Amino acid sequence: MKIHHLNCGTLSPKYPRLRSIVYCLLVETDDGPVLVDTGFGLQDYKKPSPMMDGFMRLMGVPRKVEETAVYQVKSLGYDPQDLKHIVLTHLHLDHAGGLRDFSQANVHLFKGELDSATQPRTLLERGCDSAHWTHDPKWVFYDQVDGKWLGFPRIDILEGISPQMHLIPLPGHTRGHCGVAVASDQGWIFNCGDAASPFHKEVDIHGYPEAQQSLNFLPGGLSHRFCGPHVPKLRQLIQEHGDEVNVFSSHDIYSFEKNLSSA
Numbered sequence: 001m002k003i004h005h006l007n008c009g010t011l012s013p014k015y016p017r018l019r020s021i022v023y024c025l026l027v028e029t030d031d032g033p034v035l036v037d038t039g040f041g042l043q044d045y046k047k048p049s050p051m052m053d054g055f056m057r058l059m060g061v062p063r064k065v066e067e068t069a070v071y072q073v074k075s076l077g078y079d080p081q082d083l084k085h086i087v088l089t090h091l092h093l094d095h096a097g098g099l100r101d102f103s104q105a106n107v108h109l110f111k112g113e114l115d116s117a118t119q120p121r122t123l124l125e126r127g128c129d130s131a132h133w134t135h136d137p138k139w140v141f142y143d144q145v146d147g148k149w150l151g152f153p154r155i156d157i158l159e160g161i162s163p164q165m166h167l168i169p170l171p172g173h174t175r176g177h178c179g180v181a182v183a184s185d186q187g188w189i190f191n192c193g194d195a196a197s198p199f200h201k202e203v204d205i206h207g208y209p210e211a212q213q214s215l216n217f218l219p220g221g222l223s224h225r226f227c228g229p230h231v232p233k234l235r236q237l238i239q240e241h242g243d244e245v246n247v248f249s250s251h252d253i254y255s256f257e258k259n260l261s262s263a
């Protein structure tokens, strides 16, 4: 059972000058490959909506087809049509762009997230592109917490499928925003989405354990505003359970490079 770490969209804005990624996972399960977040999709590059085009210009997205999830799924030897499940942290345009490339897939997400995308209450919640779901995906909504996972509320998803996966509600960035925890042979992998560190500064890790630093780039006030209130608890998770869980965020290029080299 392998978990592939994928960059499904390089971000390299000029102001501020940063380099980042959209961190997705392809999880090999006993029910076929499962994608966690999709990054940008083919249509975003071929025929972007004005909003997406503006976002990609601002963020310096190179628009490489080779970075799309569908291209990488094929490169890993899978037929994209065989991908039955996508799990989403949230519906922002840099996370859900590839949904149309897997129109047959069930799309698993926290129920409040579609409400947040279709009836936005904050500026951040407006960061979705409804073109990404005009194909009417097979949504699978979850709204009930099933228990605890390392101190966080836990929603069981894809039940009966191995490895075990959970949505971990981390509201704040958007109302329905979640992290995704996946059991791997080496312990848990936890993509905490946009609940921490939108960018990784290239960088100074002096004085901090690497992962904590990567989850803590934005100053406190800004972090709370953009990511929600979870950074202290995520840091505590790393301190208390760092040997059993690998925590990273959706735009954490530092962890991505580290995880790729140890994969």
Ligand SMILES: [Zn+2]
Pocket (backbone or CB within 6 Å): 090, 092, 173, 194
């Ligand atoms: Zn987001």
